Amino acid sequence: MPTSPSPPILYSFSTSKELSDAVAHFIVKAQKESIEKKGRFTVAISGGSLPKQLNALIGKPGLKWDKWQVFYADERVVPLDHPDSNHKLCMDELFSKVPIPLDNIHTIDPSLADDIEELSDAYEQELIHEFAQKDSARFPIFDLILLGVGPDGHTASLFPGHPLLTEEGSWVAYIEDSPKPPPKRITLTYPVINHAARVAFVASGAGKADILKTVLDKPEEGLPASRVRPAAPGHLYWFLDDAAASKVEYPKTPYKL
Numbered sequence: 001m002p003t004s005p006s007p008p009i010l011y012s013f014s015t016s017k018e019l020s021d022a023v024a025h026f027i028v029k030a031q032k033e034s035i036e037k038k039g040r041f042t043v044a045i046s047g048g049s050l051p052k053q054l055n056a057l058i059g060k061p062g063l064k065w066d067k068w069q070v071f072y073a074d075e076r077v078v079p080l081d082h083p084d085s086n087h088k089l090c091m092d093e094l095f096s097k098v099p100i101p102l103d104n105i106h107t108i109d110p111s112l113a114d115d116i117e118e119l120s121d122a123y124e125q126e127l128i129h130e131f132a133q134k135d136s137a138r139f140p141i142f143d144l145i146l147l148g149v150g151p152d153g154h155t156a157s158l159f160p161g162h163p164l165l166t167e168e169g170s171w172v173a174y175i176e177d178s179p180k181p182p183p184k185r186i187t188l189t190y191p192v193i194n195h196a197a198r199v200a201f202v203a204s205g206a207g208k209a210d211i212l213k214t215v216l217d218k219p220e221e222g223l224p225a226s227r228v229r230p231a232a233p234g235h236l237y238w239f240l241d242d243a244a245a246s247k248v249e250y251p252k253t254p255y256k257l
């Protein structure tokens with residue numbers, strides 16, 4: 001019998017440092033559990049403001065970077081060294097500062113495909129290669145997916161009102177009409193996001209307060225970020241700072257370091 005998703009767990013922190021420290025603590029714990037169980041840690045990571053919030057991972061003890069397999073939750077279709085590239089952002093903010101083998105970072109490189117559909121298919125194949133032989137599920141089960149939320153409620157490259165919100169079969173999809181530039185993007189789909197063992201949103205700043213109130217207090221409005229509801233036994237976590245959480249009525253849980 002299908003089980004309903006468990007309710008989101010919301011943490012809020014008074015400073016950006018406390019937020020980053022808690023996110024790093026959470027990631028170390030998730031990594032430890034995953035490596036103990038399966039010998040690897042599969043993570044999908046977003047761009048935008050998120051990579052900077054991961055700075056407390058730099059130099060943190062207990063991280064086994066060689067066991068990480070990193071994918072992108074979404075990527076803008078631009079060269080990997082372009083200022084808009086989520087990969088470049090993650091490299092600049094985190095991966096260039098930690099001893100992760102570059103082969104463990106699965107980029108979405110437009111120079112390797114003739115068009116966006118081929119690029120999207122190639123990334124799906126890369127996921128199938130990583131997951132399908134090791135897990136028997138219909139969709140990959142990431143140990144952790146790290147997401148941000150835009151001021152319009154989008155997450156990854158899943159935008160309000162876009163037909164991709166109802167994609168049910170593909171693991172990876174492309175869009176050519178993103179309302180936020182650049183227009184061409186590749187994204188993981190909801191079936192992948194909602195099969196993860198853990199999904200954690202990280203957001204900060206007063207500029208996100210209104211949209212977070214809608215996302216968390218009015219999920220029935222169906223904003224893209226509200227549609228992230230990992231199926232049991234998966235869990236959904238929200239890591240916010242107090243400015244971002246200031247209008248949210250959804251109950252907060254104290255974070256135990």
Ligand SMILES: O=C1O[C@H](COP(=O)(O)O)[C@@H](O)[C@H](O)[C@H]1O
Pocket residue numbers: 046047048049050074075076086147148149150151154155156157180
């Ligand atoms: O375009 C994107 O935006 C979202 C949200 O970004 P933020 O800067 O408002 O945090 C991000 O999560 C996504 O990866 C990115 O491609």
